[in-house]
Amino acid sequence: MSxxxxxxAPSGNLLYAQSGGVTAVINASAAGVIETARAKDVKVYAARxxxxxxxxxxxxxxxxxxxxAITALRxxxxxxxxxCRYKLKSLEDNRAEYARLIDVFRxxxxxxxxxxxxxxxxxxxxxxxxxxxxxxxxxxxxxxxxTVDNDLxxxxxxxxxxxxxxxxxxxxxxxxxxxxxxxxxxxxVFILEVMGRHAGWIAAAAxxxxxxxxxxxxxxxFPENAFDEAAFLARVKATVERVGWCTVVASEGxxxxxxxxLAEAGTRDAFGxxxxxxVAPVLAALVKEKLGYxxxxxxxxxxxxxxxxxxxxxxxxxxxxxGKAAVGYALAGMNxxxxxxxxxxxxxxxxxxxxxxxxxxxNREKKMPKSFITPDGFGITTAARRYxxxxxxxxxxxxxxxxxxxxxGRLKNTAVAKKLPTFER
Numbered sequence: 001m002s003x004x005x006x007x008x009a010p011s012g013n014l015l016y017a018q019s020g021g022v023t024a025v026i027n028a029s030a031a032g033v034i035e036t037a038r039a040k041d042v043k044v045y046a047a048r049x050x051x052x053x054x055x056x057x058x059x060x061x062x063x064x065x066x067x068x069a070i071t072a073l074r075x076x077x078x079x080x081x082x083x084c085r086y087k088l089k090s091l092e093d094n095r096a097e098y099a100r101l102i103d104v105f106r107x108x109x110x111x112x113x114x115x116x117x118x119x120x121x122x123x124x125x126x127x128x129x130x131x132x133x134x135x136x137x138x139x140x141x142x143x144x145x146x147t148v149d150n151d152l153x154x155x156x157x158x159x160x161x162x163x164x165x166x167x168x169x170x171x172x173x174x175x176x177x178x179x180x181x182x183x184x185x186x187x188x189v190f191i192l193e194v195m196g197r198h199a200g201w202i203a204a205a206a207x208x209x210x211x212x213x214x215x216x217x218x219x220x221x222f223p224e225n226a227f228d229e230a231a232f233l234a235r236v237k238a239t240v241e242r243v244g245w246c247t248v249v250a251s252e253g254x255x256x257x258x259x260x261x262l263a264e265a266g267t268r269d270a271f272g273x274x275x276x277x278x279v280a281p282v283l284a285a286l287v288k289e290k291l292g293y294x295x296x297x298x299x300x301x302x303x304x305x306x307x308x309x310x311x312x313x314x315x316x317x318x319x320x321x322x323g324k325a326a327v328g329y330a331l332a333g334m335n336x337x338x339x340x341x342x343x344x345x346x347x348x349x350x351x352x353x354x355x356x357x358x359x360x361x362x363n364r365e366k367k368m369p370k371s372f373i374t375p376d377g378f379g380i381t382t383a384a385r386r387y388x389x390x391x392x393x394x395x396x397x398x399x400x401x402x403x404x405x406x407x408x409g410r411l412k413n414t415a416v417a418k419k420l421p422t423f424e425r
Contacts, residue, residue: 012111014330016062017047017054018146019086019117019124022079023160024167024308025319026146027409029116030080031073032323033144034062038070040331045108045416050084051115051124055097055423057104059416072409074320075398077308080411083117088124091134100423101128102135107419112140112330116323118147118158122338123362129336142326143338143358146319148305150201153364154356155340157391159322160305162315165205166392167307168194168249171300172209176216176247179296183245188293189236193280194304196251198223199367202304205388206249207380216247218378221279223253224368225377227262232283233290235378240293250279309406313394318351325353349390 016033018026030046037044046060047053053060060081062070073080091098104110115125122143129141145152150161172192179190194202200222210216218239221227239246254262263279280297287295318341325339337355344350372384380388398406 012109013043013045014112014114014327015045015047015054015059015105015108015110016081016114017050017116018079018081018083019050019115019121020083020146021118021148021305022077022083023146023148023305023319024077024163024311025159025316026116027073027076027078027080028316028319029144029146029159029323031070032320033114033327034070034073036324036327040327042112042327042331045110046081046413048413048415049082050086050117051088052084052086053082054104054113055100055425057107057418057420057423059104059108060413061416064414065411069409069411073411074316075308075396075406076408077306080409081413085120087120088127091127091130097425098131098135102131102137102139103420105139106137108416111138112142114142114144114326114330116144116146118145118149118152119361119363119365121146122152122358125338126336126358126362129358132335140330140333140335142330142334143361144326145322145338145340148202149196149199151199151365151367152340153361153366155338155361156343156351157318157341159315159319159341161201162312162318162391163307163310164195164202164304165208165388166312166315167300167304167310168192168202168205169208169392170310171304172206172217172247172249175298176209179245179247186294187245187296188240189246189248189284189287189295191248191250191280191283191287191295191297192217193250193252193278193297193299196223197253198365200224200251200253200373201368203249203251204368204372204380204384205392208385208388208392211385214243217249218243218246219248220379221248221250221254221283222368222373222377223251223255224370224373226257226259227254228257228377229286231377233286236287236293237291240291248283250283252279254279308398308408311396312392313396314349314391316396321353325355329355346386346390349393
């Protein structure tokens with residue numbers, strides 16, 4: 001087809017933004033968005049630091065980046081354009097913010113807005129999708145799924161989860177080999193704390209490290225189950241006496257029978273979520289006090305979600321695919337939807353991307369089903385393994401430089417000239 005025969009792209013510009021905690025593959029979604037839009041001759045702006053960049057009119061012109069720089073995003077961790085934790089209130093409670101967004105969209109002829117994030121970001125995307133009718137402006141909004149927590153409703157899995165799951169399983173396996181080596185005269189109990197405030201998907205992924213009663217992790221603690229101190233200590237003691245050592249993987253969101261976080265720090269983040277102070281040291285102190293065992297604990301924190309060197313190939317592919325699909329939906333005139341992953345087969349693993357309404361995703365959490373947790377509450381079932389195993393398959397190693405370190409991409413992030421007065425929130 002000659003250039004003159006190509007279908008004309010709809011008029012206007014596309015705005016892409018990243019939200020919430022970033023992942024090892026969120027930039028792959030960004031690459032999917034930008035490369036797909038470029039192929040359709042649509043200019044892409046990116047908001048600096050998520051929705052805050054849109055409110056502040058801090059936009060980035062991605063057309064200033066080379067094709068190679070955008071392709072490099074596929075193997076670069078972090079958020080290339082900056083992210084934020086900021087939740088829009090309702091239109092009734094804060095009309096000024098919505099009016100500001102429309103002003104920014106209008107000033108830069110933005111007709112499509114793609115928001116790449118998790119539960120709260122889906123809520124923001126849904127609210128913005130409703131702006132056009134309420135404020136007489138033609139804007140289409142598409143949510144792009146992302147969260148290491150794997151707790152978005154509807155989608156089979158969330159881009160970002162497969163890689164943190166792989167990192168967690170590898171770390172559990174490797175650390176356990178270390179502990180086993182030293183158990184005779186040193187550490188008897190190792191506790192690994194992983195992310196997951198309300199859903200235990202990441203903790204469950206540690207179960208892929210081994211199979212069988214004596215294989216690590218010997219104990220997994222899920223937010224879905226109330227913590228039973230007596231049962232936990234009994235299992236640790238029995239494991240040490242039988243195996244010689246014990247590996248525990250605990251989700252940060254473990255709660256007691258009263259529903260209180262074991263690691264409650266007493267503060268809250270911008271979304272109103274409780275800030276957790278660390279469940280691993282709480283459990284370690286309990287093991288020391290009640291059983292007298294020598295222990296070590298680890299908190300991978302940002303390491304688990306930024307470990308692009310250990311990313312899952314499946315995860316990286318899915319992250320790119322949802323970014324690509326989001327642009328297709330937007331240019332087709334769809335609004336208030338999110339591209340979700342649909343699994344059609346476990347073995348061999350097959351999946352596809354379909355559109356789902358944001359209204360069925362926003363502010364909903366998908367927790368671990370009971371069928372994925374063993375009856376004793378300390379492990380994962382065969383059904384869980386069948387679900388989890390395909391998501392960590394394949395190696396997606398970034399290219400390395402001569403210094404032996406990964407060669408990650410860096411963008412110029414050229415600012416778009418502002419056209420509006422400064423906005424005060």
